[in-house]
Amino acid sequence: MTLIIHINTILRSAHLPPVYGSQRVPCTLHHSMSLGAFRMFYANHYIDYHAHQTIY
Numbered sequence: 001m002t003l004i005i006h007i008n009t010i011l012r013s014a015h016l017p018p019v020y021g022s023q024r025v026p027c028t029l030h031h032s033m034s035l036g037a038f039r040m041f042y043a044n045h046y047i048d049y050h051a052h053q054t055i056y
Contacts (some may be wrong), residue, residue: 003020013033014044015042015044016041016043016044017036017040017042017044018034018037018040018041018042019038019039019041019042020038025037
């Protein structure tokens with residue numbers, strides 16, 4: 001599923017650690033390709049107090 005988020009709806013950045021799965025991450029994977037390389041991400045809602053209040 002592809003999801004498009006309009007830039008005007010973003011309140012603040014989020015810390016999104018990927019769900020790695022059972023395969024190893026190749027050493028050649030550049031960090032700028034992370035959103036395309038992984039299918040799911042965890043939403044780290046403990047990153048700071050204000051993000052927690054905004055999200056939940």
